[in-house]
Amino acid sequence: MIKKLRKAVLPVAGLGTRFLPATKALAKEMLPVVDKPLIQYAIEEARAAGIEQFCMVTGRGKTALIDHFDVAYELERTLLERGKTDLLQMLKDMSVEPGSIATVRQQVPLGLGHAIWCARAFIGDDPFAILLPDDLVLADKPCLAQLADVYHATGGNVVAIEEVPREMTNRYGILEVGYDNGKTVEVVGLVEKPAPEDAPSNLSIIGRYVLLPEVVTHLARMERGAGNEVQLTDGMAKMIGNAPFHGLRFDGRRFDCGDKAGFLEAQIAFALKRPDLAGKVRAFLKNYT
Ligand code: UTP
Numbered sequence: 001m002i003k004k005l006r007k008a009v010l011p012v013a014g015l016g017t018r019f020l021p022a023t024k025a026l027a028k029e030m031l032p033v034v035d036k037p038l039i040q041y042a043i044e045e046a047r048a049a050g051i052e053q054f055c056m057v058t059g060r061g062k063t064a065l066i067d068h069f070d071v072a073y074e075l076e077r078t079l080l081e082r083g084k085t086d087l088l089q090m091l092k093d094m095s096v097e098p099g100s101i102a103t104v105r106q107q108v109p110l111g112l113g114h115a116i117w118c119a120r121a122f123i124g125d126d127p128f129a130i131l132l133p134d135d136l137v138l139a140d141k142p143c144l145a146q147l148a149d150v151y152h153a154t155g156g157n158v159v160a161i162e163e164v165p166r167e168m169t170n171r172y173g174i175l176e177v178g179y180d181n182g183k184t185v186e187v188v189g190l191v192e193k194p195a196p197e198d199a200p201s202n203l204s205i206i207g208r209y210v211l212l213p214e215v216v217t218h219l220a221r222m223e224r225g226a227g228n229e230v231q232l233t234d235g236m237a238k239m240i241g242n243a244p245f246h247g248l249r250f251d252g253r254r255f256d257c258g259d260k261a262g263f264l265e266a267q268i269a270f271a272l273k274r275p276d277l278a279g280k281v282r283a284f285l286k287n288y289t
Contacts, residue, residue: 002151002152005127005151006050006053006126007055007123007127008046008053008054008130008131009057009116009119009122009130010054010055010057010131011057011115011130012027012057012059012062012065013057013059013118015059015109016258018260019031019260027064027065029042029065029133029134030068033136033257033263033267034267038133038134039056039068039133040068042133043069043096044094045137045142045143045144046129046144047096048142049148051129051144052097053102054096054101054102055123056103056104057115057118057119058104059105059106066101066103069096072091079091104121104122106118110229111224111227111229112132112230113231113233113235114222116215116219116235117220117230120216120220126213127151127211127212127213128211128213129147129148129210130208131144132208133257135207135208135255135257136257136266136270137160137252138252138254138269138273139253140251143208144208144210146248146250147159147209150246151210156243156246157187157209157210157211157212157215157236157246158210158245159209159210159247160205160208161204161205162204163204164202164203166196166199167196168196169195169196169204170193170196171204173192173204174192174193174199174202174203174204175190175203175205176189176190176200176201177200177201177203183248183249184249185249186245187240189237190234191233192226192234203247205233206250208250209236214239214243215236215238218235218238218239219232268285
C-alpha cells in the first residue's frame with residue numbers, strides 16, 4: 001500500500017554566507033521575494049501538495065522563522081481597530097493548524113544529509129517531502145504537487161530535476177539516467193557535485209524531493225562526501241534499486257534565491273506576476289536595458 005504524503009522537512013540551518021551581511025542577524029529564509037519571506041512560499045507550496053505536518057530543521061539565530069507562523073496578537077488587534085480587514089484576512093490565510101509546525105535543532109551545520117537526519121523522529125516510518133526554501137519555483141501547478149503525483153503513482157522516491165550547463169555540474173547533485181520519457185526519468189545513479197568531465201549527465205536535482213523514510217538509515221552512518229559534508233545525495237543513492245526512483249522534469253521556473261543574481265531575478269519574475277506591480281515594474285525596467 002502506498003502511504004499518503006503528509007509530512008515535509010524544511011532544512012533552514014545553513015549559514016547563508018553568500019548573503020552576508022544581510023544574513024548576519026537575519027535568517028536567509030526570512031528574506032522576502034516581493035513581500036513574502038522565502039519560508040512562507042515553501043510552507044504554502046507544501047500545503048498545496050497536501051502536506052499537513054512540517055518540521056523546520058533550524059540553527060542559531062533562526063527564531064524569526066518560527067515566530068513568522070505564530071499569531072501576532074497586538075498586530076491583529078491594531079489592524080482590527082484601524083479597519084484593515086484585507087490585511088487581517090491575509091494574516092488569517094497564512095496561519096497554519098495549531099501544532100502542525102515542529103522544529104528540531106541542527107547544532108552544527110554538517111551538511112544537508114545531516115540536517116535531514118536531525119528530523120528522524122519527525123519522519124518516523126512515513127514518506128516525506130523536503131523543500132529547500134532558497135529554491136523558489138514559479139509554476140502554475142506547484143512543484144511539490146507535481147512530485148507528489150509521481151510519488152502517489154509509483155510509491156517510490158522522486159526528485160525535481162532540471163538541466164544545467166555542463167560546466168556547472170560541480171555545484172549540484174547530478175543524475176545518472178536509465179529510461180527517459182522526456183518528462184520522467186529513471187534514476188540509476190546519483191553523484192554530488194561531480195566535475196564536468198565526470199558528470200554522468202547534466203540533469204541536476206533542485207530543492208524539492210519526496211523520499212522514503214529508509215534514507216534516514218543510510219544518513220545515520222554519517223559518511224562524509226563532497227565538501228566533507230554529510231550529503232543527502234549520497235544517502236539517496238543508497239536507495240537506488242530497492243524502490244522506484246524517478247526524476248521529474250517539473251513544469252515551472254526555478255530561481256536559486258541563495259544566490260544574489262538568482263534572488264534578484266526572482267524579485268522581477270514574481271513582481272511581474274502581480275497585477276498591482278507588473279505595470280510599474282515593466283515601466284522602470286525600460287530604464288535599465
Ligand atoms: P546551501 O548550500 O545554500 O548553504 O544549503 P547555506 O549555508 O544555506 O548558504 P551559503 O552557501 O552559506 O550561502 C542548502 C540548504 O540546506 C540547508 C540550508 O539551510 C539550505 O536550505 N542546510 C545546509 C542545512 O539545513 N544544514 C546544513 O548543514 C547545510
